[in-house]
Amino acid sequence: TGSTRPQRMLKAVQKNATKGDPESVISAIDYYCRHKEWAMNVGDEKGLILDSVLTEVNPSTALELGTYCGYSTVRIARLLSPGSKLITVEFNPDFAAVARQIIAYAGLQDKVTLVEGPSGDLIPKMKERFGIKSFDFVFLDHWKDRYVPDTKLLEDCGLLRKGTVLLADNVICPGAPEYLKYVKNSAHYESQYYKSNLEYTKVEDGLEKSVFLG
Numbered sequence: 001t002g003s004t005r006p007q008r009m010l011k012a013v014q015k016n017a018t019k020g021d022p023e024s025v026i027s028a029i030d031y032y033c034r035h036k037e038w039a040m041n042v043g044d045e046k047g048l049i050l051d052s053v054l055t056e057v058n059p060s061t062a063l064e065l066g067t068y069c070g071y072s073t074v075r076i077a078r079l080l081s082p083g084s085k086l087i088t089v090e091f092n093p094d095f096a097a098v099a100r101q102i103i104a105y106a107g108l109q110d111k112v113t114l115v116e117g118p119s120g121d122l123i124p125k126m127k128e129r130f131g132i133k134s135f136d137f138v139f140l141d142h143w144k145d146r147y148v149p150d151t152k153l154l155e156d157c158g159l160l161r162k163g164t165v166l167l168a169d170n171v172i173c174p175g176a177p178e179y180l181k182y183v184k185n186s187a188h189y190e191s192q193y194y195k196s197n198l199e200y201t202k203v204e205d206g207l208e209k210s211v212f213l214g
């Protein structure tokens with residue numbers, strides 16, 4: 001049987017990147033997805049916006065919903081200060097298996113905890129399982145119809161604090177219209193849209209940054 005797109009992406013990393021060098025892992029994936037075959041990584045253009053928001057927030061505890069192959073996991077973890085932790089949630093076991101290898105290839109496995117399962121089941125267990133009081137930063141990049149229910153779940157589980165920054169991918173393409181409505185109409189969030197393009201294309205997409213006001 002043939003390989004999968006994530007497996008081919010992993011091969012490209014192992015062939016073209018330097019072990020322990022996160023920048024080379026990011027470049028190898030971006031090159032592969034721009035010139036060989038498209039894949040749904042946040043990509044280099046939106047990735048620069050992710051980097052700038054992360055540098056501004058400098059989170060001690062971060063959550064990523066939707067690991068895929070670990071591209072944004074590597075982008076986030078490489079910018080974390082020593083002792084900071086990233087928890088990333090992936091539902092698809094095949095994606096998770098590739099992501100673990102890409103995160104390890106980048107040498108970032110000590111900063112990252114990859115948890116397999118649906119966000120709806122795992123979010124209520126975050127405090128007890130990982131000793132998390134609250135998250136400083138949340139990157140939403142999983143099923144777009146889960147953005148609203150999971151944001152409400154994070155609120156209800158007391159996992160957001162005054163100033164927690166949520167950053168949501170794909171609010172234009174494929175789109176997360178209910179999520180945009182939710183955070184823009186809520187008095188509990190201060191939101192800002194960062195216009196960009198769908199990874200590796202000229203199609204418009206963007207990131208929505210929402211600060212929880214408590």
Ligand SMILES: O=C(NCc1cccc(CNc2ccc3[nH]ncc3c2)c1)c1cc(-c2ccc(F)cc2)cc(O)c1O
Nearest residue numbers: 040041065066089090091092118119141142143170173174
């Ligand atoms: O849909 C997207 N990504 C989410 C996704 C998609 C598939 C599988 C999973 C399985 N992973 C998963 C599921 C549920 C979960 N619950 N908790 C964790 C968790 C993890 C996740 C997406 C699509 C496009 C896109 C496609 C086509 C096109 F033409 C334009 C744009 C671009 C993106 O940047 C995207 O992010």
Ligand SMILES: [Mg+2]
Nearest residue numbers: 042141169170
């Ligand atoms: Mg995405």
